[in-house]
Amino acid sequence: MQEQNQTEREIKQIIDTCDRLIQAEKFDELVEFYTEDAVLVVKPGMEAHGREQIKQAFIKIAAYFDNSIKPIEGEMVYLIAGDTVLVLAQTFLEASEAAVENSEFSMERRATYVFKQVDGRWLCAIDNSYGTTLLEN
Amino acid sequence: MQEQNQTEREIKQIIDTCDRLIQAEKFDELVEFYTEDAVLVVKPGMEAHGREQIKQAFIKIAAYFDNSIKPIEGEMVYLIAGDTVLVLAQTFLEASEAAVENSEFSMERRATYVFKQVDGRWLCAIDNSYGTTLLEN
Numbered sequence: 001m002q003e004q005n006q007t008e009r010e011i012k013q014i015i016d017t018c019d020r021l022i023q024a025e026k027f028d029e030l031v032e033f034y035t036e037d038a039v040l041v042v043k044p045g046m047e048a049h050g051r052e053q054i055k056q057a058f059i060k061i062a063a064y065f066d067n068s069i070k071p072i073e074g075e076m077v078y079l080i081a082g083d084t085v086l087v088l089a090q091t092f093l094e095a096s097e098a099a100v101e102n103s104e105f106s107m108e109r110r111a112t113y114v115f116k117q118v119d120g121r122w123l124c125a126i127d128n129s130y131g132t133t134l135l136e137n
Numbered sequence: 138m139q140e141q142n143q144t145e146r147e148i149k150q151i152i153d154t155c156d157r158l159i160q161a162e163k164f165d166e167l168v169e170f171y172t173e174d175a176v177l178v179v180k181p182g183m184e185a186h187g188r189e190q191i192k193q194a195f196i197k198i199a200a201y202f203d204n205s206i207k208p209i210e211g212e213m214v215y216l217i218a219g220d221t222v223l224v225l226a227q228t229f230l231e232a233s234e235a236a237v238e239n240s241e242f243s244m245e246r247r248a249t250y251v252f253k254q255v256d257g258r259w260l261c262a263i264d265n266s267y268g269t270t271l272l273e274n
Binding site for chain 1: 174212247249271272
């Protein structure tokens with residue numbers, strides 16, 4: 001249990017760091033927390049693969065939300081299988097009022113993130129903020 | 138894209154095989170498709186870790202459903218990050234009428250499975266048939 005808690009703390013810290021980097025639009029630093037072959041679901045049916053594509057996607061997402069994006073995590077569940085962890089997270093996306101009004105996307109989501117340990121560091125391999133709603137498309 | 142399709146096919150075949158093994162209650166064969174340190178969400182708040190615990194959990198789940206369980210997958214989405222894959226799956230659990238009536242669990246679910254490639258084989262590391270509904274508990 002102690003080991004589980006430490007893994008949870010380590011991953012939570014990384015998610016919080018990434019949320020701050022997204023808000024600050026420091027995408028070069030952000031993508032260092034993704035694996036080389038990570039996948040980001042940009043929107044249903046559109047994926048970015050690898051750090052360069054993920055960086056470009058975050059630049060577009062930031063512009064889409066009027067450079068006012070602020071992700072916040074709510075309730076979280078960690079399912080830990082050794083060096084592989086599935087995180088389920090209630091995610092709130094804050095943005096400027098105008099950006100939210102213009103957005104076709106839900107600002108409250110149930111996300112699924114997969115982290116894996118690479119050379120002792122936890123990195124995000126799969127970043128899917130849409131969770132199982134992708135099954136609706 | 139071709140590589141993605143092949144990975145999808147390989148994993149789909151394994152999921153179908155596992156569904157058949159569950160229905161046939163061949164749990165020794167079944168757990169060979171899980172990693173050594175895999176985690177199975179037995180029910181919200183209860184996890185089985187490792188092959189022996191997972192086998193025992195499946196024996197209990199089968200008994201709970203009156204030894205009449207038959208999992209069927211519907212719509213599926215694969216998010217592929219190299220040797221790590223998140224599968225989102227609409228899952229229907231068929232069982233005898235009496236077992237279904239007595240069950241407190243939903244028979245239609247949106248599951249999240251994480252597979253990883255170990256020595257060239259795809260194995261299930263995280264088996265969470267409850268998907269993001271775990272965030273509700």
